[in-house]
Amino acid sequence: MKVTINISLKEGVLDPEGRAVETALGNLGFTDAANVRIGRQISLDIDAEDASRAQHRAARMCESLLANTVIEDYEIELADEE
Amino acid sequence: MKVTINISLKEGVLDPEGRAVETALGNLGFTDAANVRIGRQISLDIDAEDASRAQHRAARMCESLLANTVIEDYEIELADEE
Known part of the structure; x- marks a missing residue:
């Protein structure tokens, strides 16, 4: 099952890389x-039998x-496989 | 307008970082x-008047x-602002 994981800094955590990109822009x-x-x-x-199991494994990996x-x-995010 | 840009390696381009993460997993x-x-x-x-302008600016930045x-x-991806 195709899974996409988006990882972002929590609100309030400084993002110097983002700041640098903003300056460059x-x-x-x-x-x-x-x-x-x-x-x-x-x-x-x-490789999981169903969506809830894939979601659970992805959370464990994170x-x-x-x-x-x-x-x-x-x-x-789980991709629909229909 | 809130914009999210997802940047991924093209199909066929080697991803050594992904490979390393896969091994670690x-x-x-x-x-x-x-x-x-x-x-x-x-x-x-x-800062754009409408969605199509924001989309255009984001593409230029990319x-x-x-x-x-x-x-x-x-x-x-443009966030709905309704």
């Missing part, structure tokens, strides 16, 4: 961009390796 | 994970700075 003339935040999007296949839950939030 | 017992690919998710606010279009694809 400004220097290129994109002064209409603000609040740039950069996260990760991980896509993977999980908690143990993929996300730093002290400063990051994660969001799991 | 396997070592932790998550042998049900496969085809791990890692991309970036950039969220930002764009082409000039955010994505490496030789090896990466980007996808722009």
Whole structure:
């Protein structure tokens, strides 16, 4: 089952990479961009019988390796396979 | 307008970071994970009058700075503001 995991910094956590990108965009003339935040999007296949099991495994993977839950939030999306 | 940009490696481009994560997941017992690919998710606010203008600006930002279009694809999502 195709799973997409979006990992983003929690609100309030400083994002120096996002800040740098915002400055670079400004220097290129994109002064209409603000609040740039950069996260990760991980896509993977999980071998699971059903969606709830895939969701559960993905959450376990986030908690143990993929996300730093002290400063990051994660969001799991399952692709429909119909 | 809130915009989310998902940047992923094009099909066929090797993803050593994804490969490393897949191996690490396997070592932790998550042998049900496969085809791990890692991309970036950039969220930002764009000061634009309407959705089509925001979409256009976001695409310009991707082409000039955010994505490496030789090896990466980007996808722009506009948040509904209703």
